Amino acid sequence: MIKTDVVDYIANELYKAERDCYEVDKFVDQFPELNVELAYKVQESLTEKKCREENTKISGRKLGLTSRAKQEMMGVHEPSYGILLENMQLFEGERIRVHPFIHAKIEPEIAFIFDKEVKGPSVSVTDILEATAYITPAVEIIDSRYRNFKFTLADVIADNSSSSRYMFGEKFHQVDDVDLRLMGMVFKKNGEVVATSAGASVMGHPARAVAWMANKLIERGQSINPGEVVLSGALSEAFTLTAGDHFSVSFDGIGALEAAFTDKK
Ligand code: OOG
Ligand code: MG
Numbered sequence: 001m002i003k004t005d006v007v008d009y010i011a012n013e014l015y016k017a018e019r020d021c022y023e024v025d026k027f028v029d030q031f032p033e034l035n036v037e038l039a040y041k042v043q044e045s046l047t048e049k050k051c052r053e054e055n056t057k058i059s060g061r062k063l064g065l066t067s068r069a070k071q072e073m074m075g076v077h078e079p080s081y082g083i084l085l086e087n088m089q090l091f092e093g094e095r096i097r098v099h100p101f102i103h104a105k106i107e108p109e110i111a112f113i114f115d116k117e118v119k120g121p122s123v124s125v126t127d128i129l130e131a132t133a134y135i136t137p138a139v140e141i142i143d144s145r146y147r148n149f150k151f152t153l154a155d156v157i158a159d160n161s162s163s164s165r166y167m168f169g170e171k172f173h174q175v176d177d178v179d180l181r182l183m184g185m186v187f188k189k190n191g192e193v194v195a196t197s198a199g200a201s202v203m204g205h206p207a208r209a210v211a212w213m214a215n216k217l218i219e220r221g222q223s224i225n226p227g228e229v230v231l232s233g234a235l236s237e238a239f240t241l242t243a244g245d246h247f248s249v250s251f252d253g254i255g256a257l258e259a260a261f262t263d264k265k
Contacts, residue, residue, distance in 0.1 A: 006031055007038065011045035014159050015053075017145040021102055026146050026155040039157035040220060046160055047083045056087040059229060061217075062109075062140060064161035066209040066233030067201045070107070073237045076153050079203070081213045082161030084229060090167040095262040096141070098243045104143040104164060106241050106259065107234035108187045108249040110180070110199065110206050111138035111168035115226050118210075120218030128207040128214070131224070134172030135180070137249050137257040140231055141165040142238060166231060169257045178253040181205050185235050188248045195236035206232040 001009065010027050017024045028034050034042075051057055064070070064080040071077045090096055098104065115133035143164035146155060156162060181200040186193055203209045210230050217223055224230060241247070243263030250256040 003033070003038065006033065007041045007045050010034070010042045010158055011049060014042070014046055014145050015049050017102075018143075021100065023102060023147040024145055026151050027158065028152050028155055034154045034158065036154055036157060039154040042158035043082065043160050044220075046158070047085070050085060054085075054087055056085045058083055059086045059089060060084040060231070061213065061224065061228065062161060062163055062166070062231040063209045063213055063233035064156065066203050067197075067235055069197070069201065069237045070234050074151075074156075076151070076156060078153055079209065079212060079233065080153065080157045080161045081216065082157075082163045084163065084166055084231070088163065088165050090165050090259075092167060092170060092257060095260050095264070096165070097265070098241070098261050098263055099265065101141070101143050101164065102145065103149060104141050104241055105149075105238035106247055107140050107142065107238040108185055108195070108197070108236055109138040109140050109234055110202075110232040110251070111136050112207070112210055112230045112232070113172065114224055114228050114230065117223055117225055118214045119223035120215040123211045123214040125205055125207045125211055128210045129175045132175050132207075135175055135178075135254060136169040136172050137251050137254055138166060138168040138231055139247065139249055139257060139259050140234065141241070167257065167259060168229065169255060171255055173254045180207060183254070184252040186250045187236055187239075189239055190246055194239060197235040199235070201235045202232050209233050
């Protein structure tokens, strides 16, 4: 197959796996040419297909594998990024149906909401903080399309960094109100503390992860746009979720967010 065919083939396989809720084998074995660069092309093709088929549009971006906890859990030691679409957003208070998921997990994150454009290639932590309108607690539901949630860096990038759904708090906070590095985090599952962390778990400073992404995006001619939301990447490992589960993430100084799951249709 020629390269553009490989890109479209993989994008299509991943699209169908998500739509029809089944696992696929990772693609690096079948396509040894699948490197990081080609994988971002697959991600773009997949995004275009979803926007077209699902009549939705880009609402922001997400970082992945930005904390040691996540890198060790997944055995992938470099960060990645992905796209968030409008139809992936969930709102606090709604019960989240588990039916569309293959084998979803949930993770605690920080959402940055931008009111200015951020364009690489020399974006710093300060640039990110200056362009941020608000920060707020967030959770991401990830749902790798790969068998047993196992992948290489290129595979996970092609699969839009495992993204599935996201939710962020409706109470917004100024970045100056907190020290993002020292900001403590407590993650609870069904009332029990399952993880604790602090902002610095994400690349030393959560805004550093966002700056890293902005500097990568420009290689593809892209930037963070005003109005977009960016998820920092999880501050702890991710947790399996099933119907009936209830999760809460609380951050020092910026409040909490809750997510409850149901098997009701
Ligand atoms: C890849 C996506 C990781 C995060 O926050 O670290 C991610 C995965 O673990 O499936 O979203
Ligand atoms: Mg995540």
